[in-house]
Amino acid sequence: MDKQHTTSKRGDSGRRKFLVKAALAGIGAPVLSYAASEAAPTKEAVTEKTEKKWFSLFKKYYNKIDDQYEIASNYERMDQKNTVFSRTAWDSPIGLPEGQFISFSAKSGGQVPNPLEQIPGFGPLEHALDGAAFALHDVGTPLSIAGVHNKGVLNDWDTLTNPKTLHKHHFASPEEAAKYVKRASRFLGADEVGIAPYDERWTYSKWYDVEPAMNQEGEGIHEEARFPFKPKSVIAVSFEMDYDALKTPGYIGAASVQMEYSAMAEVTFRIAVFLNKLGYKAIPAGNDVGISIPIAAQAGLGELSRMGTLISEKYGSRVRLAKVYTDLEIAPDKPVGFGVWEFCLKCKKCAEACPSDAISMDNPTEAPTVPSISSHPGVKKWYQDNEKCMSQWEKLGMGCNVCLVVCPYNKIDNWLHDLSKLVVSAPVGRDVARQLDDAFGYGKFKEESIQEFWDKED
Numbered sequence: 001m002d003k004q005h006t007t008s009k010r011g012d013s014g015r016r017k018f019l020v021k022a023a024l025a026g027i028g029a030p031v032l033s034y035a036a037s038e039a040a041p042t043k044e045a046v047t048e049k050t051e052k053k054w055f056s057l058f059k060k061y062y063n064k065i066d067d068q069y070e071i072a073s074n075y076e077r078m079d080q081k082n083t084v085f086s087r088t089a090w091d092s093p094i095g096l097p098e099g100q101f102i103s104f105s106a107k108s109g110g111q112v113p114n115p116l117e118q119i120p121g122f123g124p125l126e127h128a129l130d131g132a133a134f135a136l137h138d139v140g141t142p143l144s145i146a147g148v149h150n151k152g153v154l155n156d157w158d159t160l161t162n163p164k165t166l167h168k169h170h171f172a173s174p175e176e177a178a179k180y181v182k183r184a185s186r187f188l189g190a191d192e193v194g195i196a197p198y199d200e201r202w203t204y205s206k207w208y209d210v211e212p213a214m215n216q217e218g219e220g221i222h223e224e225a226r227f228p229f230k231p232k233s234v235i236a237v238s239f240e241m242d243y244d245a246l247k248t249p250g251y252i253g254a255a256s257v258q259m260e261y262s263a264m265a266e267v268t269f270r271i272a273v274f275l276n277k278l279g280y281k282a283i284p285a286g287n288d289v290g291i292s293i294p295i296a297a298q299a300g301l302g303e304l305s306r307m308g309t310l311i312s313e314k315y316g317s318r319v320r321l322a323k324v325y326t327d328l329e330i331a332p333d334k335p336v337g338f339g340v341w342e343f344c345l346k347c348k349k350c351a352e353a354c355p356s357d358a359i360s361m362d363n364p365t366e367a368p369t370v371p372s373i374s375s376h377p378g379v380k381k382w383y384q385d386n387e388k389c390m391s392q393w394e395k396l397g398m399g400c401n402v403c404l405v406v407c408p409y410n411k412i413d414n415w416l417h418d419l420s421k422l423v424v425s426a427p428v429g430r431d432v433a434r435q436l437d438d439a440f441g442y443g444k445f446k447e448e449s450i451q452e453f454w455d456k457e458d
């Protein structure tokens with residue numbers, strides 16, 4: 001699928017000059033002394049690559065995810081029935097109106113009116129755009145966004161786990177397999193790709209199919225998670241959300257998310273078919289089967305953040321994640337740290353902006369501070385209040401993107417992006433970077449961006 005990645009012309013010369021001055025005068029010196037004197041990560045980094053861009057002095061690679069994050073030795077897998085999406089089908093306190101599946105979904109799908117439809121950004125044009133952006137997901141992998149597996153023409157496990165080829169292709173080594181699988185995945189439409197070893201901890205202990213409950217035909221189907229084959233590797237893929245659309249209020253912002261749900265349905269299917277044609281079994285997955293964030297972190301696609309999403313080095317907070325499980329052995333990538341964790345300790349911008357106070361203002365904890373079956377313990381991180389977040393989605397009749405939009409990592413201007421990477425690498429710079437971000441008004445929804453979106457010429 002061809003995707004247009006818009007390139008912003010933001011960043012006038014005056015602003016650049018100011019930033020350069022700020023970087024050189026106030027930030028450069030601490031960065032250099034920091035590089036010489038301080039070990040950055042809290043856990044020992046096992047390898048360090050030297051890259052052309054000098055700010056990557058602060059980039060760290062780890063052999064495995066347990067070297068980067070504190071994960072309980074007795075970590076127990078999450079039951080998918082307890083995810084906030086699944087709960088909307090069986091747990092009424094989440095905000096499920098009587099007799100309806102999930103009211104934000106019903107408003108978003110147009111089954112019930114959205115009381116906000118008179119507000120700019122919630123009108124018929126924007127609503128139609130949102131529905132169209134999601135359409136391929138709906139047709140190809142219906143309800144995978146709610147965790148439903150093995151459903152739809154693009155997620156047919158019977159076909160994808162029974163490859164019919166005359167000759168199985170054997171790679172010379174797992175490293176050679178990695179090269180070809182990653183190149184093919186990018187060509188087939190993934191914006192970023194990494195390989196993780198299969199780690200059972202991130203597969204849900206039980207899978208849950210919300211569809212019967214959604215159709216008011218009884219309870220959902222709750223069953224032990226069982227793969228039809230033994231996975232050896234997971235191909236983690238990320239999809240960039242359109243910068244201009246995401247920062248637009250209302251359904252245009254939501255459409256930037258829905259586009260990537262459709263993209264992941266199509267692209268993970270293609271990757272699975274590529275593996276099938278080489279004689280290997282494969283299962284494509286979006287939100288279904290297992291938790292995408294630790295798989296993506298394990299595959300080196302980014303770092304955990306305060307707001308609970310993965311932050312990619314290239315696209316910041318503007319990514320959606322998916323994965324493909326396979327029985328092909330592929331050499332894994334290394335988890336990577338590039339300063340997000342340290343920056344989030346100071347920044348808190350998402351927590352301050354969150355309209356439902358769902359994001360923690362505190363330091364990372366080993367267990368959720370707000371008791372909730374949707375907040376799964378066992379990893380030291382920032383835990384969110386999922387119920388509060390979902391109540392905001394319900395009010396809007398669509399997903400809320402405020403935290404993604406305000407995040408200082410959400411930038412498209414490469415020059416500024418590089419500068420921000422530079423300044424966030426240093427302890428002093430982390431405060432400055434947040435202040436610069438505020439000063440230039442990044443991460444703010446602006447009503448005029450709705451018309452700008454429609455007026456934009458290709």
Ligand code: SF4
Pocket residue numbers: 307353354355356357358359384388389390392393399400401402403404
């Ligand atoms: S999506 Fe919205 S309500 Fe949910 S955590 Fe982010 S800012 Fe808060």
Ligand code: SF4
Pocket residue numbers: 305306307343344345346347348349350351406407408409
């Ligand atoms: S807004 Fe700040 S604290 Fe929140 S995820 Fe982004 S960098 Fe981290």
